[in-house]
Amino acid sequence: MNKDLLTLAPKLKTLTDDVLYHDIWERRLLNKRERSIATLSVLISLGRFEQLPHHINLAKQHNVNEYELIELFTHLAFYSGWPAAMSALKQLRDNQ
Template structure:
């Protein structure tokens, strides 16, 4: 599996995408009051898992933990997703959690 880009690499490779990610996604969308950062992380982990975006999961697992989700809660979310997103997607997500 190819590693996801860190912010410095993204800035070097695609500066506009890095700028939009920071300004629109993290300084606007993630800071809206209707959902807590913890809830947004749970939704994000679910979407990445369902879409098979395992490359993005390690960073978002760490971010989810910083936003208050425990490893047990993340594991339970991936287990729950097996029945909605598919067994392979959930197992791939759990493999990313093991890397943490």
């Protein structure tokens, strides 16, 4: 996530920090690993590739390994399209 960009919109930064990361990501019904997989799936499906490096790194911190990421991207090729999966793989490779 681009922290510099959030300085342009202080309220968006507050909502990101307080609501998204300190509330939503801390809820217990889904663990952080599951939330990371869900988030990556949505970002890839919507073509939000600019956000992928941050969320790939976050997923790795949440114990999603590279083989699981590759399997996720392969699975998503059938639901989000080959270009989306290939773009996600490129982000994974470029941000190692």
